[in-house]
Amino acid sequence: xxxxxxxxxxxxxxxxxxxxxxxxxxxxxxxxxxxxxxxxxxxxxxxxxxxxxxxxxxxxxxxxxxxxxxxxxxxxxxxxxxxxxxxxxxxxxxxxxxxxxxxxxxxxxxxxxxxxxxxxxxxxxxxxxxxxxxxxxxxxxxxxxxxxxxxxxxxxxxxxxxxxxxxxxxxxxxxxxxxxxxxxxxxxxxxxxxxxxxxxxxxxxxxxxxxxxxxxxxxxxxxxxxxx
Amino acid sequence: xxxxxxxxxxxxxxxxxxxxxxxxxxxxxxxxxxxxxxxxxxxxxxxxxxxxxxxxxxxxxxxxxxxxxxxxxxxxxxxxxxxxxxxxxxxxxxxxxxxxxxxxxxxxxxxxxxxxxxxxxxxxxxxxxxxxxxxxxxxxxxxxxxxxxxxxxxxxxxxxxxxxxxxxxxxxxxxxxxxxxxxxxxxxxxxxxxxxxxxxxxxxxxxxxxxxxxxxxxxxxxxxxxxxxxxxxxxxxxxxxxxxxxxxxxxxxxxxxxxxxxxxxxxxxxxxxxxxxxxxxxxxxxxxxxxxxxxxxxxxxxxxxxxxxxxxxxxxxxxxxxxxxxxxxxxxxxxxxxxxxxxxxxxxxxxxxxxxxxxxxxxxxxxxxxxxxxxxxx
Ligand SMILES: Nc1ncnc2c1ncn2[C@@H]1O[C@H](COP(=O)(O)OP(=O)(O)OP(=O)(O)O)[C@@H](O)[C@H]1O
Ligand SMILES: [Mg+2]
Numbered sequence: 001x002x003x004x005x006x007x008x009x010x011x012x013x014x015x016x017x018x019x020x021x022x023x024x025x026x027x028x029x030x031x032x033x034x035x036x037x038x039x040x041x042x043x044x045x046x047x048x049x050x051x052x053x054x055x056x057x058x059x060x061x062x063x064x065x066x067x068x069x070x071x072x073x074x075x076x077x078x079x080x081x082x083x084x085x086x087x088x089x090x091x092x093x094x095x096x097x098x099x100x101x102x103x104x105x106x107x108x109x110x111x112x113x114x115x116x117x118x119x120x121x122x123x124x125x126x127x128x129x130x131x132x133x134x135x136x137x138x139x140x141x142x143x144x145x146x147x148x149x150x151x152x153x154x155x156x157x158x159x160x161x162x163x164x165x166x167x168x169x170x171x172x173x174x175x176x177x178x179x180x181x182x183x184x185x186x187x188x189x190x191x192x193x194x195x196x197x198x199x200x201x202x203x204x205x206x207x208x209x210x211x212x213x214x215x216x217x218x219x220x221x222x223x224x225x226x227x228x
Numbered sequence: 229x230x231x232x233x234x235x236x237x238x239x240x241x242x243x244x245x246x247x248x249x250x251x252x253x254x255x256x257x258x259x260x261x262x263x264x265x266x267x268x269x270x271x272x273x274x275x276x277x278x279x280x281x282x283x284x285x286x287x288x289x290x291x292x293x294x295x296x297x298x299x300x301x302x303x304x305x306x307x308x309x310x311x312x313x314x315x316x317x318x319x320x321x322x323x324x325x326x327x328x329x330x331x332x333x334x335x336x337x338x339x340x341x342x343x344x345x346x347x348x349x350x351x352x353x354x355x356x357x358x359x360x361x362x363x364x365x366x367x368x369x370x371x372x373x374x375x376x377x378x379x380x381x382x383x384x385x386x387x388x389x390x391x392x393x394x395x396x397x398x399x400x401x402x403x404x405x406x407x408x409x410x411x412x413x414x415x416x417x418x419x420x421x422x423x424x425x426x427x428x429x430x431x432x433x434x435x436x437x438x439x440x441x442x443x444x445x446x447x448x449x450x451x452x453x454x455x456x457x458x459x460x461x462x463x464x465x466x467x468x469x470x471x472x473x474x475x476x477x478x479x480x481x482x483x484x485x486x487x488x489x490x491x492x493x494x495x496x497x498x499x500x501x502x503x504x505x506x507x508x509x510x511x512x513x514x515x516x517x518x519x520x521x522x523x524x525x526x527x528x529x530x531x532x533x534x535x536x537x538x539x540x541x542x543x544x545x546x547x548x549x550x551x552x553x554x555x556x557x558x559x560x561x562x563x564x565x566x567x568x569x570x571x572x573x574x575x576x577x578x579x580x581x582x583x584x585x586x587x588x589x590x591x592x593x594x595x596x597x598x599x600x601x602x603x604x605x606x
Binding site for chain 1 (some may be wrong): 232233234237238239242245246248287325451495498499501502503504505506507508509511512568599600601603604606
């Protein structure tokens with residue numbers, strides 16, 4: 001599904017504070033699986049996730065997405081790829097304040113210009129599927145942390161992406177909500193989606209839902225996990 | 229195509245929601261913007277309407293008016309003058325005019341009594357202006373009486389009321405026959421109030437005026453072109469001063485807009501980052517912000533211009549009158565005819581809406597082209 005070859009990522013390249021967050025990542029991820037990235041703080045998990053999700057470009061190295069080289073694509077095409085293939089669940093959820101849950105869910109689909117009733121129906125179905133139908137008109141800042149995350153998940157799914165990317169999805173949740181999240185994760189896999197996430201949380205990395213755990217340290221893979 | 233429209237509708241929806249979320253700031257901005265447009269548009273509409281009015285009034289007046297002066301004061305034209313002018317070359321038409329003012333103690337207003345050379349009313353009947361008819365409550369067929377300065381009472385039959393749409397100058401007019409005029413004012417036979425001259429070739433008016441001055445040294449020729457130019461320069465000069473003052477306001481507004489725009493709030497930056505991360509193209513973000521800027525600027529422009537229009541044409545430019553008293557002397561009761569100048573609107577539009585859009589777009593552009601991965605670390 002995704003193939004990384006000798007990925008390097010530098011921040012502030014050429015300047016005094018140049019920092020190599022990733023140095024030589026080789027990784028092949030299969031579709032329809034849940035992969036977790038693990039590692040100490042600063043090891044480069046989030047950085048790797050942004051590269052996997054086409055949010056950022058590597059300084060060096062090649063990325064193949066579904067047999068297609070995307071490392072050389074211009075920003076416009078990358079945006080298109082991002083919109084059609086990936087759904088993101090951010091650690092801080094990154095919902096747009098002041099808008100309702102429903103509006104937030106519909107946001108990624110605006111550039112597609114779908115008929116309004118169709119989009120509305122789709123967004124409402126997503127929210128209902130995550131037990132949030134009753135909160136759809138609520139402004140997102142009034143929602144609880146768990147509800148906000150589910151809105152973020154509904155938003156990630158609105159364009160029906162093949163791959164869902166989540167950064168520290170349980171960092172802001174208590175145990176009960178974390179378990180609920182793992183349930184949602186399972187449902188995503190059952191729908192046939194690929195999930196890539198980062199986590200420190202044993203509840204996540206030791207869960208049976210997770211097929212593979214990749215361990216990073218200092219921008220390198222120290223344990224590629226069981227690439228089944 | 230429908231796809232494109234749907235897309236723009238979503239962008240506009242989002243924009244409206246975004247505007248509503250930053251209500252106080254945007255309303256403040258809208259207010260300042262509208263006020264600015266209002267002020268500038270008021271001055272522009274007012275001056276151009278006055279200019280048009282002056283041109284309209286003067287277009288109907290003759291090229292040269294000859295007055296006789298006695299001790300520096302306007303006096304009657306004695307018999308014989310018209311015949312003498314008849315010999316001046318270039319003069320096409322000469323007309324001795326009869327007009328005067330009459331104070332009506334009944335309604336405490338001044339009327340202008342005038343004799344028209346072209347089909348004047350029959351003796352005993354008059355034609356009156358719309359304002360006068362309203363004040364005195366008369367209609368065609370009614371009888372109207374005035375007590376002359378000599379103390380005699382004169383009764384006239386009103387045959388016609390001049391249409392209200394006619395120029396403001398006709399509002400207080402009384403048109404009557406020459407015989408009635410002379411009798412009412414005890415005007416000596418053969419005398420006139422002044423002389424109106426038409427000159428065939430506009431290039432010759434000045435020569436004609438010089439000849440008249442030599443021929444009749446006690447008279448003063450007044451050229452229409454000169455009056456027109458005097459008015460125009462008064463208007464231009466005053467408009468210039470006011471617009472200069474307003475340009476200071478314009479500058480302040482520019483700074484405000486620039487500040488608002490370049491000082492993109494952290495919240496806005498975050499939002500742009502989120503939108504890009506979830507699949508909005510840079511172009512979508514910029515289009516959305518462009519809609520936002522356009523909606524603000526256009527509604528401010530429309531509000532301001534509409535308010536200015538009402539201000540000038542329905543409230544007699546009440547705010548400008550004290551500042552621009554000079555005009556009020558020329559037209560004591562001006563009710564201006566609405567006139568809109570397309571070029572003027574375009575100019576105003578160009579100098580308000582356009583800079584605003586640019587000021588808004590520049591920083592957005594910068595924010596929109598930054599990498600979307602930043603949101604991962606918010
Ligand atoms: N924009 C940036 N500029 C400079 N350095 C950066 C930038 N983003 C990340 N880094 C650095 O790159 C390294 C890897 O960061 P990254 O966020 O990928 O780590 P992480 O494994 O996700 O850590 P955590 O578990 O704390 O989230 C860190 O040392 C971080 O300081
Ligand atoms: Mg991280």
